[in-house]
Amino acid sequence: MTRGTRLELRPQALAANARRARQWAGDANLLAMVKADAYGHGLTTAAAALAADVDGFGVAVTAEAIALREAGVQRPIWVMEGFFDADELAAGAALDLHWVVHAPWQIALLAAWHGAPVTVWLKLDTGMHRLGVTVEEAPATIEQLQALPQITLAGLVSHFACADRAQDDMSAAQLSATKELARVYRLPFSAANSAGLSRYPQARGAWVRPGICLYGATPREDHSAAELGLAVTQRLSARLIAIRDIDAGESVGYGAHWVAKVPSRIGVVAIGYGDGYPRHAPATTPVAVGGVRTHLAGRVSMDMLTINLTGLPQAAVGDEVELWGDTVSVDEVAQACGTISYALFCQITARVPRVVAGDA
Ligand SMILES: Cc1ncc(COP(=O)(O)O)c(C=O)c1O
CATH class of the missing domain: 3.20.20.10 (Alanine racemase)
Incomplete structure (x- = not known):
C-alpha cells in the first residue's frame, strides 16, 4: 500500500x-x-x-x-x-x-x-x-x-x-x-x-x-459551480490508514477537542496541514468515503486527519477518502473552513503527488 x-x-x-x-x-x-x-x-x-x-x-x-x-x-x-x-x-x-x-x-x-x-x-x-x-x-x-x-x-x-x-x-x-x-x-x-x-x-x-x-469553483456567493455549468478540475484524495472504535466520552486528536457523544468509529486519513489541508477545518467539514459523505472528527494534524466513520461500517483501511472533488465540492470545504476555494487551491504543498488525468 x-x-x-x-x-x-x-x-x-x-x-x-x-x-x-x-x-x-x-x-x-x-x-x-x-x-x-x-x-x-x-x-x-x-x-x-x-x-x-x-x-x-x-x-x-x-x-x-x-x-x-x-x-x-x-x-x-x-x-x-x-x-x-x-x-x-x-x-x-x-x-x-x-x-x-x-x-x-x-x-x-x-x-x-x-x-x-x-x-x-x-x-x-x-x-x-x-x-x-x-x-x-x-x-x-x-x-x-x-x-x-x-x-x-x-x-x-x-x-x-x-x-x-x-x-x-x-x-x-x-x-x-x-x-x-x-x-x-x-x-x-x-x-x-x-x-x-x-x-x-x-x-x-x-x-x-x-x-x-x-x-471549477464558483465565483459567486449566490450560485454553486454546478449551477453555473462548471466542471470539477481537481480532486484531492487520500487513504484511510487506521480505524479505531472509541467509547462515548472519549476524545480524538490534539487538545482532546472532539469528544464522542456516542460510541464512535474513527478513521485516520493520510493527509494533514503539511499537505496543505486547512488546519482550522472544523468538525462540520465534509469528506466522502466511497462516495458517501461524512465529516471530520478532531483537529487536523500535520500529516493526518481524523474522520467520523460511525455511519460507515463498511469503510476499511486502504479505502480512498475524497477531501474535495466530485462528491464534496471545494466550495463546501471552503465555506466550512471560513475561507475561499482560491486559498484552498493555492495551499496544497509540494508533498502531494500531482496526477494529470488522462496521463498513463
Ligand atoms: C486583476 C485581476 N483580474 C482578474 C482576476 C481573476 O479573478 P477571478 O479568479 O475571481 O476570476 C484576478 C484575480 O485575483 C485579478 O487580480
Whole structure:
C-alpha cells in the first residue's frame, strides 16, 4: 500500500470551463488567469489544457510569464503587477509581455525606456483601492503614456471589488467610471473577473479575465459551480490508514477537542496541514468515503486527519477518502473552513503527488 495522498488534475475539465467562459464572453477576448501556478493546478499543465480555448494568459509576476514563454506559449501574456525595475522591463520587452502598469514610478521607467516597443495597459482604481491611478489622475497619465514613442497604451484595466456578492453595490459605478474613460480616450477596456463575466454582459469590454471559474469553483456567493455549468478540475484524495472504535466520552486528536457523544468509529486519513489541508477545518467539514459523505472528527494534524466513520461500517483501511472533488465540492470545504476555494487551491504543498488525468 502506498500513502495514496494525491491531487488529480483534469485538463479536459479546464478546457470545458474555458468554453463555458467563452459562452459568457461573447466577442470579448478571453484572458485565462493562470497566476499562482494556475490557482494550484500547475502553470504549464493548465496553460496547455486551456490553450485552444483562450486568447491569452494573465499572470501576476514576470517569472510566471517567463515560464510560460519557455513552455512555448506564444499567445499574449499580461503581467498584472507590471515590472518592478528597468531590467525586468527589458526582459519582458524581449518576450513581448504586456504590462499592466499602476504606479507613477512605473510610468517614469517607461518614460526613460528607449528599447524595443512595449505594450502596456493602465490600471485604474475605480473603488477597489488596491492598485491603479484614480479616475481623476487617469487623464494626465493616459496622455503621458500616449505621448511616449516606444510605448503602446493598449487600453484600461479595472477590477471589481464586489461582483461575487449577492448584493453588489459597487460594480455598476466601477464599470461606468471605466467605460467613461475608455469612451473619452477611445481605448479598449478590460474589467471582468469570473464573477463579473458570469453576471454582467455589459462588463465584457475588449478582454475578460476569468480565473476561478476556469478551475471549477464558483465565483459567486449566490450560485454553486454546478449551477453555473462548471466542471470539477481537481480532486484531492487520500487513504484511510487506521480505524479505531472509541467509547462515548472519549476524545480524538490534539487538545482532546472532539469528544464522542456516542460510541464512535474513527478513521485516520493520510493527509494533514503539511499537505496543505486547512488546519482550522472544523468538525462540520465534509469528506466522502466511497462516495458517501461524512465529516471530520478532531483537529487536523500535520500529516493526518481524523474522520467520523460511525455511519460507515463498511469503510476499511486502504479505502480512498475524497477531501474535495466530485462528491464534496471545494466550495463546501471552503465555506466550512471560513475561507475561499482560491486559498484552498493555492495551499496544497509540494508533498502531494500531482496526477494529470488522462496521463498513463
Ligand atoms: C486583476 C485581476 N483580474 C482578474 C482576476 C481573476 O479573478 P477571478 O479568479 O475571481 O476570476 C484576478 C484575480 O485575483 C485579478 O487580480
